[in-house]
Amino acid sequence: MTICFEGIEKTYMVYARPQDRLWEWVTRSQRHRVHVALTGVDFEVQAGETFGLIGENGAGKSTLLKIAAGTIRPTRGRVTQQGRVAALLELGAGFHPEESGYDNIRFMAALHGLEGGAMADFVQRATAFSELTRETLERPVKTYSSGMFMRLAFAAATAIDPDVLIVDEALSVGDLHFQKKSLNRILELRERGATVLFCSHNLYQVRSLCQRAAWVHGGQIRAIGATEDVVTAYEAHERRRYSDSSSAGALAEGGEKRERSASPTASTAPVKIVRLCTESADGINPAQVDSFQDLTLEIEVEAYSNAPFHVGFAIVRPDKDNVFGSSTQFQGGGRSAMQGIGTHVIRVRFPRLPLLSGEYLWNVYTLDDTGLQVLDMAELIQPFTVLNQKHREFGLVWLEHEWLSAA
Numbered sequence: 001m002t003i004c005f006e007g008i009e010k011t012y013m014v015y016a017r018p019q020d021r022l023w024e025w026v027t028r029s030q031r032h033r034v035h036v037a038l039t040g041v042d043f044e045v046q047a048g049e050t051f052g053l054i055g056e057n058g059a060g061k062s063t064l065l066k067i068a069a070g071t072i073r074p075t076r077g078r079v080t081q082q083g084r085v086a087a088l089l090e091l092g093a094g095f096h097p098e099e100s101g102y103d104n105i106r107f108m109a110a111l112h113g114l115e116g117g118a119m120a121d122f123v124q125r126a127t128a129f130s131e132l133t134r135e136t137l138e139r140p141v142k143t144y145s146s147g148m149f150m151r152l153a154f155a156a157a158t159a160i161d162p163d164v165l166i167v168d169e170a171l172s173v174g175d176l177h178f179q180k181k182s183l184n185r186i187l188e189l190r191e192r193g194a195t196v197l198f199c200s201h202n203l204y205q206v207r208s209l210c211q212r213a214a215w216v217h218g219g220q221i222r223a224i225g226a227t228e229d230v231v232t233a234y235e236a237h238e239r240r241r242y243s244d245s246s247s248a249g250a251l252a253e254g255g256e257k258r259e260r261s262a263s264p265t266a267s268t269a270p271v272k273i274v275r276l277c278t279e280s281a282d283g284i285n286p287a288q289v290d291s292f293q294d295l296t297l298e299i300e301v302e303a304y305s306n307a308p309f310h311v312g313f314a315i316v317r318p319d320k321d322n323v324f325g326s327s328t329q330f331q332g333g334g335r336s337a338m339q340g341i342g343t344h345v346i347r348v349r350f351p352r353l354p355l356l357s358g359e360y361l362w363n364v365y366t367l368d369d370t371g372l373q374v375l376d377m378a379e380l381i382q383p384f385t386v387l388n389q390k391h392r393e394f395g396l397v398w399l400e401h402e403w404l405s406a407a
Contacts, residue, residue: 105155
C-alpha cells in the first residue's frame with residue numbers, strides 16, 4: 001500500500017505562560033510564537049517498501065510518523081493511504097494505565113473492528129507473541145516496566161497483519177531476545193507485502209532493512225533516495241558536527257578514554273566479545289604498522305547459547321569515519337553462521353595492508369544469524385598508526401594505478 005505525503009506542514013503555537021492563551025483571545029493580539037515542526041514535505045513510499053527515516057533528535061521524524069499514523073493532523077497538506085495501519089510510536093501510546101494488559105489488548109482489537117471469535121483470536125496471538133505471563137497481563141499496565149510495555153505494544157500492533165507498519169525507535173527497548181523476535185516479525189510482514197515506515201537511530205538496522213530512506217533535518221527532507229546514499233550523507237553531516245564541536249585536545253583525551261566501549265547489553269549478551277588483538281611482523285598489538293605490511297586481526301568471542309551468530313569488524317578513523325568493514329555474513333559463497341557454546345576465535349588476514357599514513361582504530365561486533373541485531377560491540381578500540389614510508393602518495397588507501405603517456 002502506497003503512502004503519499006503531499007505538501008506536509010506542521011506548526012505549533014508556543015506560549016510563554018498558560019494564561020497568555022486567554023489574554024490572546026480577550027485582546028485579539030498575538031501572544032504566541034510559531035514553532036515549525038515540518039514544512040514542505042513531499043515524498044511517496046511505495047507499496048511493499050521498507051522505508052527508513054533518519055535524522056538527529058528534534059528533526060521532525062516522530063511528528064511525521066504521527067501524521068502518517070493519523071494520530072495528529074498536519075497544519076497544511078495531506079497524507080493519502082489505504083488499508084490497515086499499525087503504529088508503534090510513543091511507548092504505551094493508546095494504553096489506559098489503569099486497565100490490565102488483557103483489557104488493553106481487547107480495546108486495541110475493538111479499535112480495529114474485531115469482535116467475537118476474531119477478537120478472541122487477536123487476543124490469543126498478541127498475548128502469545130508478547131510472552132508475558134498471565135499474572136502480568138492481569139495487572140494494570142501502569143505497573144509495567146518499559147520492556148513489558150514494548151512487548152505488549154508490539155504484539156498488539158502486529159497481531160492484525162497490518163498493510164502498513166509504522167515503527168518509531170520501538171526496537172531499542174526490551175531485551176535482546178525480544179528485539180530479535182520483533183525484527184523477525186518485521187521481516188515476515190515485509191515478505192508478505194506490508195509497507196513498513198521505519199524510524200531509528202540505529203543506522204546499521206536502517207541499512208539492513210530499508211530499500212530507501214529519507215534524512216529529515218530541521219523539519220525538512222534534506223535527502224531522499226537509496227538507503228546507502230542517504231545514510232552516507234547523514235553520517236558525513238554528523239562527522240562535521242562532531243569535528244566542529246570538538247577541539248583536537250578533546251579528541252585526543254576522548255581517544256584515551258574509549259579503549260573499550262561496549263554496548264549497554266554487553267553483560268547479558270548471548271555472544272560477548274572477549275578479546276581483540278592484531279599481529280604483524282613486529283609483534284602483537286603493534287602501535288605502528290607500515291603501509292603494505294601484512295596484518296592479522298584476531299577476535300575472540302564467548303557464546304553462551306547454541307544460537308547461530310556472526311562476527312563483524314570495521315577499521316575507523318578517530319572522527320568515526322568508516323574506512324572498511326566486513327563480517328562473516330559476507331564471506332564468499334555465503335558462509336554459514338557460527339554456532340556452539342564456548343570460545344570461538346576468528347582471524348582475518350590483511351595481506352599488504354593498503355592503508356596510508358594516519359591514525360586508525362577498530363570497531364568489533366557480534367551479530368545474530370540474520371546480521372541485523374547487534375548482540376555485543378566494542379567501538380574505537382586498539383588504536384594504531386600507519387606510516388607510509390616508501391611512497392609519497394597521500395589519502396586513506398593505496399589504489400593500484402598506472403600512468404599512461406599522453407597521446
